Amino acid sequence: MRLTRRRSLAGMAAGFLEAGLVFPGLARAAKSVSANEKIVVAHVGGGGMGMAHLGWFAGFPDVETAAVCDVDSARTGAALARLKQIRPDTRAVAETDFRRLLDRDDIDAISYATPDHWHALIAILSFQAGKHVYGEKPLSYDMAEGQAMLKACRRYGRVFQLGTQIDAGENYHRVVELVRSEVLGKIHTVRLWKLGGDAICGFPHDTEPPATLDWDMWLGPAPKRPYNPFITPFNFRYFWDYSAGVFGDFWCHVADLPFWALDPGEPLAVSASGSDPLDNMVTTPGFMDAEFEFRGLKMHWSSRVPDVRGAEGRGLGIQFVGTQGELVADYDTRLIFLDGKQHDDVPEVPVSLPRSPGHQRNFLDCVKSGKQPESNITHASRMTLPMHMATIAYRLGRKLTWDPARGGFVSDDAANRMRHRPYRAPWSLPT
Amino acid sequence: MRLWLALLLTLTAAGSLAADNSGGFVSLFNGKSLDGWVVAGNPEGFRVVDGCIHSDGGNGGDWIRTEKQYGNFVLRIEWMLSKTGNSGIFIRNGPFGGGFEVQLLAPWTPYRDDLHCTCSLYGHVPANPRPDETTLRWRKAEVTAAYKHITVRIDGIKCCEADYDQVPSMKGLALAGCVGMQDSHTGEGEWVRFRNIEIRDLDQDPAFVSSGLEQADPAVRRVAFDAAVRLGAPMVGPLLDMIARGDAPQRHSAEMALAWIVANASAPGATGQAAAVRTLLLARLESGHANDVADRVWAARLLGVIGQADRRTVDALKRALLSGGSESAAALETMQRIPGRQMTDALIGALHQVEPSQQPAMLLALGARKDERTLSTLNDAARSRSEDVQTAAVRALGLLGSAKAIPVLRRIGAGAPDRLRQAVVDALTAILDAKGQDERARVEALQAARELAVTDAQKRALGLSR
Numbered sequence: 001m002r003l004t005r006r007r008s009l010a011g012m013a014a015g016f017l018e019a020g021l022v023f024p025g026l027a028r029a030a031k032s033v034s035a036n037e038k039i040v041v042a043h044v045g046g047g048g049m050g051m052a053h054l055g056w057f058a059g060f061p062d063v064e065t066a067a068v069c070d071v072d073s074a075r076t077g078a079a080l081a082r083l084k085q086i087r088p089d090t091r092a093v094a095e096t097d098f099r100r101l102l103d104r105d106d107i108d109a110i111s112y113a114t115p116d117h118w119h120a121l122i123a124i125l126s127f128q129a130g131k132h133v134y135g136e137k138p139l140s141y142d143m144a145e146g147q148a149m150l151k152a153c154r155r156y157g158r159v160f161q162l163g164t165q166i167d168a169g170e171n172y173h174r175v176v177e178l179v180r181s182e183v184l185g186k187i188h189t190v191r192l193w194k195l196g197g198d199a200i201c202g203f204p205h206d207t208e209p210p211a212t213l214d215w216d217m218w219l220g221p222a223p224k225r226p227y228n229p230f231i232t233p234f235n236f237r238y239f240w241d242y243s244a245g246v247f248g249d250f251w252c253h254v255a256d257l258p259f260w261a262l263d264p265g266e267p268l269a270v271s272a273s274g275s276d277p278l279d280n281m282v283t284t285p286g287f288m289d290a291e292f293e294f295r296g297l298k299m300h301w302s303s304r305v306p307d308v309r310g311a312e313g314r315g316l317g318i319q320f321v322g323t324q325g326e327l328v329a330d331y332d333t334r335l336i337f338l339d340g341k342q343h344d345d346v347p348e349v350p351v352s353l354p355r356s357p358g359h360q361r362n363f364l365d366c367v368k369s370g371k372q373p374e375s376n377i378t379h380a381s382r383m384t385l386p387m388h389m390a391t392i393a394y395r396l397g398r399k400l401t402w403d404p405a406r407g408g409f410v411s412d413d414a415a416n417r418m419r420h421r422p423y424r425a426p427w428s429l430p431t
Numbered sequence: 432m433r434l435w436l437a438l439l440l441t442l443t444a445a446g447s448l449a450a451d452n453s454g455g456f457v458s459l460f461n462g463k464s465l466d467g468w469v470v471a472g473n474p475e476g477f478r479v480v481d482g483c484i485h486s487d488g489g490n491g492g493d494w495i496r497t498e499k500q501y502g503n504f505v506l507r508i509e510w511m512l513s514k515t516g517n518s519g520i521f522i523r524n525g526p527f528g529g530g531f532e533v534q535l536l537a538p539w540t541p542y543r544d545d546l547h548c549t550c551s552l553y554g555h556v557p558a559n560p561r562p563d564e565t566t567l568r569w570r571k572a573e574v575t576a577a578y579k580h581i582t583v584r585i586d587g588i589k590c591c592e593a594d595y596d597q598v599p600s601m602k603g604l605a606l607a608g609c610v611g612m613q614d615s616h617t618g619e620g621e622w623v624r625f626r627n628i629e630i631r632d633l634d635q636d637p638a639f640v641s642s643g644l645e646q647a648d649p650a651v652r653r654v655a656f657d658a659a660v661r662l663g664a665p666m667v668g669p670l671l672d673m674i675a676r677g678d679a680p681q682r683h684s685a686e687m688a689l690a691w692i693v694a695n696a697s698a699p700g701a702t703g704q705a706a707a708v709r710t711l712l713l714a715r716l717e718s719g720h721a722n723d724v725a726d727r728v729w730a731a732r733l734l735g736v737i738g739q740a741d742r743r744t745v746d747a748l749k750r751a752l753l754s755g756g757s758e759s760a761a762a763l764e765t766m767q768r769i770p771g772r773q774m775t776d777a778l779i780g781a782l783h784q785v786e787p788s789q790q791p792a793m794l795l796a797l798g799a800r801k802d803e804r805t806l807s808t809l810n811d812a813a814r815s816r817s818e819d820v821q822t823a824a825v826r827a828l829g830l831l832g833s834a835k836a837i838p839v840l841r842r843i844g845a846g847a848p849d850r851l852r853q854a855v856v857d858a859l860t861a862i863l864d865a866k867g868q869d870e871r872a873r874v875e876a877l878q879a880a881r882e883l884a885v886t887d888a889q890k891r892a893l894g895l896s897r
Contacts, residue, residue, distance in 0.1 A: 105887075128857060130888025155864055156892045203679035223732075224760055276691075278656055278684050279649050396694045413738050414697035422767040424760060425792030428799060428826060430861060 033108050035368050038064045040108045041134075042101045044122055046070035046079040047233045049113035049136060049163075054079055056360045057111060057134075058086040063364065066107050069095040074212035096214060098122055102129035109367055112136060113163070115236040116243040117222045120145035124430055127156040132367045134360065136163040137252035139377075139384040141243070144420035146381045146388065147407075148431045153377045161363040161373040162380040164256045166331045168356035172257055174345070175318075175329045178336065179261040181349040185324030189298050190258045194250040195315040196303025198277055198286035199238040204230045221423035230281060238282035244391045245284030246303055250316065251387040256375070257318050257329065259383035264294040266404040267386050272394035274303075290390040301390065310335040310342075392418045455635070456507070459497060459610070460484060460628040470495045471526070476614050480624070483511075486518070486614040488621035494521060496611030502654050503633035503643075506574045506610055510535055511624045512566040516615050518623040519553065522576055523608035530608045531555065533574055533583050533591070535623070538564040550583050550590040555600050562590045569626075577633060578606065578643055578651045606654045634658035641669040644684050645677070652684055659688040663704060666692060667711035671730060675723035686729055693733040709737050709744065716747045716758070727751065727758040735765035740774050749777040752793075753784060760792075767796040775802045782808065787815070791823030798827025805831060810839045822854050829858030832865030834872030837879055844883040853885045860892065 033039050041057045043050055046068055057063045065087065068079040076094035083090050101107055102125055110126040111134040112119070120140045126133050133153075139162055140146040153160045166172060179187060209215040209227035218232060219225070222241050236242040237249050244251075258264070270292050274285030285303075292299040305311050308319055310328030320327045325338035336343040356362050356374055366373040392415050393400045401410040409415040423429055459467065462482040470477050476492015478485055486492050501523075508520055515537045524530030532553040536543060545557035549564045550572075562585040573584040579595035595601045610630065615623040633639040634654075640662060643655025659666045666688065673685035695701065696708040712730040731751050734744065751762035766778055775797070782793045794812055797805045809831060812824035825843065828836040837859065844855035859880035863873050881893045890896045 128888060130886065130891065151864055155860065156888060203683065205679075223764070224757070276656070276687050278652050278687070279680070281679065281683060283687065395690070396697065397691060398694075398698055411699050413699075414694075414736055417735065417738060417768050422764045422796065422799065424764075425795055426823070428795040428830060430826075430857065431799075431830060 033368050037368075038062050039364055039367055040064050040066045040106050041111055042067040042069065042104075042107045042109075043079070043111050043113075044069045044098045044101070045113040045136075046072070046075035047113060050075075051079060051082060053111045053113050053134070053136075053163075054083055055086065057364075058083055058090075060361070060364060065090060065092045066104065067093050067095050067101055069098045069101055071096055071215075071217045072210070072213040074210065097217065099125065102126060102131065108132060109134060109159075109363075115218075115232070116248065117141045117236075117241070118220050120149050120429065121221060121427060123149050123160065124152040127152040127158045127160075128430070130156065130158070132159040132363075134161045134163065134363050138244070138248050138387060139252065139380045140388075142418075142420050143385065143388040143392075144431060145429060146384050148429055150377050150381045152430065159363065159366045159370070159373060160377040160380070161359070161366070162252065162375040162377070163359075164252050164375045164380075165359045166253050167256050167260070167375050168359035168362065169331065170355065171329065171332050171334060172260070173353050173355055174351075175257060175320075175327065175334055176261040177352055178327060178334075178346060178349055179320055179322075181346070182322075183325070183338070183346050183349055184320060184322030184327055184336075187262060187297065187320050187322045189300075189319075189321035190262070191300045191302070191306050191308065191311075191317075191319040191321075192251075192254045192258070193302045193304065193306055193311070193317055194246055194254060195305060196246040196285075196287045199235060199280055199282045201230050201235070201280045201282065203281045204228060219424070221427040221429070223424060228281070235282070238277075238284050240283045240391075240395070243284070244387070245288065246286070247284070247288045247290070247301065248387060248391065251301070252380070252384060253331075254316060254318055255383050255387070258299065258320070259379065261320070262297065263382075264297050264299070266382075267292040267294050267299070267389060267402055268404070269293040269399060269401045270386065270389045270393045271399035272301075272390045273397075274394060285394070288390075288394060290393070292386050292390070299386070309337055388419070455631045456505075456629040457632070458627075458629045460626070462626070465495070467498055468495050469498055471611075472614070483624040483626040484612065484628075485624050486612075486622060487619075488513075488516075488615040488617055489619040490614065492614035494524075494611050494613045496521065496524065496526070496609035499609070500607055501576075501610055501630065501632060501634075502607035502658065503577050503639065504575075504610070505631040505633070506572075506576075507627065507629050508572050508574075508612070508625055509569050509627045510572065510612075511569050512537055513615070513621045513623070514566055515539065515617055516566060516621045516623050517613075517617040518615055519613040520572060520574060521609070521611035521613065522574055522581070523605045524611055525605065525608050529605055531581070531604070532613065533572065535572070535613075536564060537566045537617075550585050552581060552583070552591055552593045555598055556591055556593040558590045560588070560590060562586070562588060577639070578646070578654070579648065606650060635662065637662065637665045637669050640666060641673065644673065644688070645681055647680075652680075656684055656688055660691040660695070663692050663695065664707040664711060667708055668715075671711075671715045671726040674729050675726035682725065689729065689733060690736075693736050697737050705737050705739065709734065709739065712737070713743060713747050716751055716762075724757045727756070728761045731758050731761035731765055735768040738769055740769045740771045742773065744769075745773045745777045748774075749781050752778075752781050763792060763796050767799050770800070770802075772802075772804065775800060775804050779805065779808050782812075787817045787820050790815075790817075790820050794820070794823040794827045795830070798830030801831055803831075803833055803835075806833055806835055810836065813839055813843055818851070822851060825851065825854045825858050829861035832862050832868065834862060834868065834875065837862060837872070837875050841879045841883070844879075849885050852883055853889070856880050856883050856885060856889050856893075859883070860889070 041063050043054050058065050068076050070076050073096050109132040112122050113136045123133050123135050206226035206228045215227045272290040274288035287303045290301040314330050317330045328335045362373050400415050403410050472493025473491035476490040477495045518535045519532040522531050534551045534553045536549045548558050550558040550562050571586050575582040581593040583591040615621050640655050640658045643651050670685040670689045673681050696704040715730045716727055748762045748766050751758045809824050809827050815821045840855050844852050859876050863876040884890045
């Protein structure tokens with residue numbers, strides 16, 4: 001069934017039909033910015049990725065940057081200085097609490113690059129405040145969050161683009177055309193990988209947080225713990241309380257391609273294994289393998305490069321194995337094994353997909369048109385679901401079976417409880 | 432480290448003193464068959480004769496090993512060699528080697544040096560003192576393998592001691608593997624016999640496993656970690672102690688090991704194990720030491736993974752919640768997670784025992800439980816004079832998603848300032864979109880939300896504007 005093709009609005013409309021109450025104007029995201037107006041963007045998260053967001057959006061003549069927000073006030077100064085280099089006339093302000101951005105009527109869109117445990121709250125509160133959202137991957141910290149984001153995005157009729165920037169590139173588009181053309185035959189196996197490794201940090205002492213950092217706000221809905229200088233910036237990724245390791249960091253970038261090309265539905269079973277990091281304060285495994293069983297398709301994740309044709313030398317990759325041939329891709333390149341030969345392309349397969357105007361440009365165009373963008377929430381939540389299933393299977397150390405009709409694991413109460421990690425007050429997940 | 436050495440000395444002393452089969456020793460050989468053993472070479476190479484495992488020279492048995500793997504243990508074997516026999520005891524050996532051989536040898540034809548004589552750790556550590564090697568009589572060997580330390584006694588006399596870190600050739604070699612015996616390999620007519628083979632598996636001893644987790648050596652910590660997880664419930668107490676009082680690496684390993692034990696106990700069908708582990712976690716939550724709280728926090732969190740709430744669990748969590756300590760938030764997280772009427776009632780009870788400043792967190796947890804029984808409590812709280820309590824109650828009613836909350840929300844919203852009214856509309860919208868909501872309730876919720884909508888975003892979401 002190709003109805004669910006993510007570029008279409010079928011997913012959006014279907015959501016409202018399910019909901020039983022279809023409002024005119026809501027089947028597509030409501031327009032709030034006319035074609036000639038400027039789009040006012042505010043940024044949440046001023047780390048490395050946040051600075052990239054800032055640079056991207058400030059580079060568009062039809063964007064005005066309203067604010068830069070970070071729980072560490074030391075970062076917002078640097079972000080504003082960077083912005084001044086691009087837009088000397090900027091009137092952007094610095095904030096430390098993103099909720100102040102949501103109170104401002106002039107802001108059209110929120111672009112966030114925060115630790116994973118904040119993604120859902122910022123997105124949902126932004127939707128509720130009528131903002132469009134460009135949000136970093138992974139979509140969500142846990143399964144319930146992903147569902148709540150989907151629901152809120154639809155209810156408030158907003159545009160959401162997940163920060164899987166590779167999606168917009170030429171290579172992913174061409175690979176999708178090749179795979180869908182069935183020149184490789186029927187795809188029965190997909191391998192995904194990203195070279196992992198242990199975070200080497202030992203056991204640094206907890207300390208007082210820097211005076212500029214609101215540590216309690218950084219933790220947000222996550223369990224309270226003392227500040228530790230290793231955790232932020234960046235290394236929050238290696239703690240289950242905030243993220244899901246290298247696996248969670250790269251899943252969305254890598255899984256994006258097979259979910260786009262094959263739309264395999266929800267896994268029916270998942271298992272995962274790895275090694276516990278005993279020698280460093282981190283909690284996620286440096287290396288992790290996961291196996292997914294879809295209807296008619298097996299998918300494997302590894303944080304080691306698999307021993308398959310074309311994988312050598314690629315620290316990250318996606319392999320499609322079909323009945324007629326194979327294709328190995330990474331972000332920018334691909335190799336096709338067909339008829340006993342190696343190819344870069346199969347010219348007979350027509351170019352059928354419209355190319356992206358660029359990942360951020362696509363988002364801005366959708367804010368103006370009300371269409372859903374390339375990495376929209378329907379696609380994003382579908383492809384992120386298996387990631388959450390694998391982290392639960394890993395943490396419980398057992399194979400889990402999934403009932404797509406019920407949206408739950410079969411006969412495993414503990415696994416079902418882990419679909420959501422309760423929030424620390426005063427935060428709650430609007431489900 | 433010193434503690435571990437003391438423990439090791441106690442173990443070996445106890446081992447040598449105990450002449451009988453008590454003290455945790457398990458027989459590996461039943462005297463009748465080779466059940467539990469695998470012959471690596473020709474299956475005929477080892478057979479049972481006169482209640483002994485017998486190997487004739489030249490039969491190509493290669494070696495015989497246990498099916499099970501052993502990391503740390505005290506192994507006792509009696510052996511007898513023919514006149515010029517040559518055999519050995521293997522420890523920590525993989526199916527294809529890689530471990531160690533304790534040499535068993537006749538001292539003559541040809542002469543072997545101390546590095547290759549009876550009791551030597553063959554090729555690694557010489558015998559010292561070299562034991563009496565007279566053949567054609569029963570001898571007793573006792574091999575103790577405790578992490579990186581190996582000791583061999585022959586007829587009660589310590590003749591070989593080895594440490595992985597002191598012997599260059601032992602560096603990086605395996606800390607676990609099979610136990611086994613070599614065949615007789617000095618030709619036809621020569622033979623070897625083994626009997627009274629018994630082992631005390633130190634990895635079954637929580638104190639020993641804890642001593643491994645306390646070591647700085649990563650390789651030792653890793654095997655102790657795996658042993659702790661395999662051991663399960665008996666490790667819960669020692670691991671909680673380590674979480675309370677260990678240094679950072681110990682605490683880290685202990686938290687992870689305990690999480691695995693709980694994960695295993697939470698598996699469908701593991702109800703016995705779940706009950707045992709839960710009881711031990713509860714005991715810690717109930718007692719604990721006043722100055723240590725990390726163990727109680729971890730115990731409270733992990734109870735949420737195990738699930739199941741009996742009276743005792745509910746009471747312990749409620750007490751932890753009301754303690755005002757760091758375990759309070761973890762207890763609330765777990766109480767939100769575990770379904771059941773008793774838990775709902777306990778949370779409602781707790782709500783009435785705390786200051787208003789602590790109530791919002793409990794109200795949100797109550798709402799997230801999605802239990803209709805919380806409705807009247809949330810309704811009451813929504814009329815509170817504290818703005819924080821009132822707002823939290825309104826949000827909680829949205830989380831609950833019950834249509835029965837619509838009249839209350841409508842009433843609160845009607846006269847409320849914008850901020851609160853906005854929260855009321857969000858709650859009504861959540862009720863409208865709640866899973867499984869019936870059509871009449873949806874229409875009612877929509878109507879109420881439309882009447883009260885404050886912001887443009889709300890009006891748009893409710894279909895009042897484009």
